[in-house]
Amino acid sequence: MNIRHLLATTLLASGLLALTAGAARAETIRIAIGTQDTTINCATGGLLIRELNLLDKYLPHDGKYKDVKYDVQWKDFTSGAPITNEMVAGKLDFGSMADFPGSLNGTAFQKAGKKSVFITVLSGSIEGSGNGIVVPDDSPIRSVADLKGKTISVPFASAAHGMLLRAVKAQGWNPDTDVNIITQSPEVAGSALKAHKIDAHADFVPFAELFPFRGFARKIYDGAQTHAPTFHGTLVDADYAKRYPEVVVAYLRAVIEANQLFAQDPEKYSQLIQKVTGIDAEVNYLFHGPLGLQTRDLTWKPEYRQATVTAISTLKLLKKTDVDLDVNTFIDDRYIREAFKQSGLNYDAALKNYAKQPLVADDAQTGKRITDLRSVTQVWVDGEGKVRDYASAQEAFAAVNTLERGGKKVRVVYIQDHSSGLKLFANQAWYVKDAKGNLAGFLLKENADSYAKQVNGNVVDFAAAKTDATQAVAAR
Known part of the structure; x- marks a missing residue:
């Protein structure tokens, strides 16, 4: 059954068709959403929707929802388990969490003779980055x-x-x-x-x-x-979704807009998350800004479906559950597909897109378009609304020294791991300086040591890399 058929037959299935003109119009529909504000992967499924009042824009007010009153309730948690407890108890309708606690949610519902469904991915990594x-x-x-x-x-x-x-x-x-x-x-x-x-x-x-x-x-x-996929997503009580499928789609349209807003101005919304949660904006940007550690991908890629299968089997191995869960029915993509359609987006095209959040930028030093993203280095200067982009670590580090000597405070510097492409905090990385003075960054010292042998280079830490970069640029 597709989502439109579901939407069309919900009243008949629930026996409420005869009440459309009467009691149903006077109904108050609760929308109780469990969020994890400090788990920033869930931001577009909770925090941003709440803080920007996005849900109200999409809630239906026609047909069977004419004159309906909505009771929107938000409740924040630090982990997925208590969200599951309240969902099973009927105190919450939606909940956002990762693949492992999400799978426990499904098994807990099943054990209680109920059912929950995973309706969307919010953010994740097919390689496993984030953990x-x-x-x-x-x-x-x-x-x-x-x-x-x-x-x-x-x-x-x-x-x-x-x-x-x-x-x-x-x-x-x-x-x-x-x-x-x-x-x-x-x-x-x-x-x-x-x-x-x-x-x-x-x-x-x-x-x-x-x-x-x-x-x-x-x-x-x-x-x-x-190389094991991981993600965070949102679940809903299956009975609630059958009764109010339009409300579920409205919630997902709000998720889509939150996702789009973050993509348009990641610095602004990274700072909003910091204001609400205390999680530093620099960390939020590392995950969800351009070339970030994770993609805010709302589609059910095969890798995320497999991650759910893996989570269930691992939880059984850990003796955290003894329930078999059918992933084919536990994951239900009909609602997110309909939300994409109503938002004028192509779900199938997004499903095929594995790219990170793109970076389209000009070098802050030369003004030329950056084309080699493996060497891109980003600098967030205190008091500046936008992160600066540099084509190389050498140029960026020299610029940082100049800024700091001029009394400017640099909030953070990001580089890309030369071997994996992972976005890193520059001060946490190891660097290989080759014979030409070029710098390549690495998360692991063993990888830096290996690359240094290949290029006949030297391994240095961040402080030394900054000093070398400044001297090299000054000597030109």
Whole structure:
């Protein structure tokens, strides 16, 4: 059954057709939405819609919805599990969360004799970026290979937990004996890292980047190294969706507009997220600005469907659920397809598009269009509404030194990992300086060491790279 057929037959199926002119018009429809504001992948499914009052623009007010009153309720959570609890209890209609807690949502509904459906992806990475592992900033640990026998904390049954298990397995280790994996929320883990009570922490968006940005941790592993897709999305109570399919589509049209607004002005909306959540705008931009760590992709790509299958099987392996869930019916793309259609967008074209949020920019130094995105370096200067773009790290670092000598404060510098294309905080990266003075950045020192051998270059840290860049530019 397609969405239009569903919309046309809902009243008949529910036995409400005879009430259209009467009681139905006096109905108050609750729209209770569970959000995760600090999980910034969910911003376009909650925070931005709420803060910009986007939902009201799309709610239906004709046909069976003529004279209907809407009771829109927003409730914020720090993780997916309590959202699921309230959805199963009938206190919430919509909820946004990642693939692992989303799968637990589906199994919890099924165990209660009910059903929920995953209606859209909000943001994700087909490679797995977004999850990551960090260590204390002064730790000698440089990679996962150094974690044998160490204590690693992670929020259990999260997407990051799945990533950690895959990373441990890739080392040929037994997760029960070769490492000590304990459960910790990101809030607790932050303090534990500062106090050196744990050796490492694995977590989901945005904490593997937030902790390093705030100066007390260093990322040693990105989920993209597992090549295992991960995403956040939105679920809805299936009975609610059958009763009010137009409301579900209206919500998704608001998601689409929030997504478009963020793409048009990522700096502005990164700062709005910071204002509401306290998550630094620089971290929000790292994920969702041009060339970001994740794509705000609303389509059900095969990789995200597979991620849901993997999540369910992993959760069963962890004994977090014993319920079999049919992904073919759990994921329902009819509503998002209809929302795309009503918004004048081509869902099938978007489904085929795997590109990151594009960067179309001119070099801040030369004014020439940037064509090689592998070397692009971005600088966000305090007090400036837009991030500056440079064609190379060398030019950008020299510009940063000039800005800082002139009394300007630089909020953040971003580079692209030379081997993977991942967007990185420049001060967290390793650099290879080749014979011509060109700089290539890397998340992992082992990758930098390998590349240095290829080009007969030297591996340096951020401070040295800045100094070398300034001297090289001055010598021209």
